[in-house]
Amino acid sequence: MKNITLIAGARPNFMKIAPIIHAIKAAKVNGAEIDYRLVHTGQHYDKKMSSDFFEQLDIPEPHANLVAGGGSQAEQTANIMVRFEKELLANPTDLVLVVGDVTSTMACAITAQKLHTKVAHVEGGIRSNDWSMPEEINRLVTDAITNYFFTTSENANCNLRNSGVKEESIFYVGNTMIDTLLKQRPRFIKPPIWKSLDLQDKNYLVMTLHRPANVDQEAQLKALIDEIIAHTQDLPLIFPVHPRTAKILEQMGIAHPRLHMVEPLSYLEFNYLVERAKVVLTDSGGITEETTVMAVPCMTLRDNTERPETITEGTNELIGTNPKAIAPAMEKLFSGNWKTGGIPHLWDGKTAERIVGHILKL
Structure with a gap:
């Protein structure tokens, strides 16, 4: 045995x-x-x-x-x-x-x-x-x-x-993360925010931020969010916020009618939103794998990644931590020129x- x-x-x-x-x-x-x-x-x-x-x-x-x-x-x-x-x-x-x-x-x-x-x-x-x-x-x-x-x-x-x-x-x-994703995909759960905001497929954005380089420096965090809001047309921005990040945002007084900060969602609820999003903005590595498999455009707000296959083969782009990189990335997305991508081998x-x-x- x-x-x-x-x-x-x-x-x-x-x-x-x-x-x-x-x-x-x-x-x-x-x-x-x-x-x-x-x-x-x-x-x-x-x-x-x-x-x-x-x-x-x-x-x-x-x-x-x-x-x-x-x-x-x-x-x-x-x-x-x-x-x-x-x-x-x-x-x-x-x-x-x-x-x-x-x-x-x-x-x-x-x-x-x-x-x-x-x-x-x-x-x-x-x-x-x-x-x-x-x-x-x-x-x-x-x-x-x-x-x-x-x-x-x-x-x-x-x-x-x-x-x-x-x-x-x-x-x-x-x-193996994709094993779980594919098994659970038919069981994704519509979160309450879907109905309360009257969200529509491919007509909203999802954002996650948790890395210190993005959330610990107030000026950097504010600049990122300001640029994202400024260049996402009139689409709702759904931001499941870690409690630690929520405190920083509250202290900074960041608010906008299109920015919807919600508590962290369950796996099944979060991926329901990701699968139907226009784009996902994130500094997480794992989310870039999931967006690649679900063919959802993804912008990684980091200067490096340990998952380069999501870029070379998938739907992810590494746009960096400079807030000024948001505008050209969004222009590429909204003009319909974002890459289609494919699913990595195995x-x-x-x-x-x-x-x-x-x-x-x-």
Whole structure:
């Protein structure tokens, strides 16, 4: 029997882990000797991560919650490592599988290796080459001590090869986040704001901002929003706002009749809006993957990205953090000249099946 410990530290991690759990269960039904233990580090507390969250997305409740959130990044890393060490000693495993690039990804990989347990990294090899991002440090450290890499793109494969990873350790499988997206797409939920604002398909914009470079500097945040409002004709702008960002906006007194700041939405509600939006403006990496698959124009308000395939193959454009870049991007969109894009190779909803297939052969 192969025992796999799956690590999740934040809500997006569960979206990436869920298809792998379903694939493990399917393999067991077909006679495979494999089982799993799901560990939530508790890195992020999310009030929306209730029993409804797990039920709606068909995600099993974790076997263990380490409740290791809070504090600085160093404190969080230490808490996760101390608590995961106890968890792993009490529940030995053949393989620790980590996903993404949060602190839990790095901390659990380090802990596992120090206990002589092999590590697999789902989304291994992606790079922004921006060391000011905590996520980039997490990626670099995790990949430096990973045994098996499950990758989303040929670009990630090249990054790993260039860093000295042997070809036999790299498994190009696709994107488990897209597995979840394609499974849940028929179940997207119309949020209350759809009716209250009388929204129409392709006749509104969606925006998300959370990175410090955009939201921590008041002048930068105000300039971005002013430019967006000035160049989006008369369309409503839906802005699900993180509570921390909401406080900054409130202090700045930013308001406009077309700017609708709402509380963070559930996965099913948010993607209902994204799928029908004229364009999405974001500084998130994951959202650029979802817009690419749903063929929705996307403008990334960052100077770099760890998901270049959403630009070279998809509907995303990296327009940077300079507010003056908004106007020409919007002119391109409204003139009907935005690229159509396509779906990257292996982003087909079967990634988790491929991952489990490789694990069974390892």
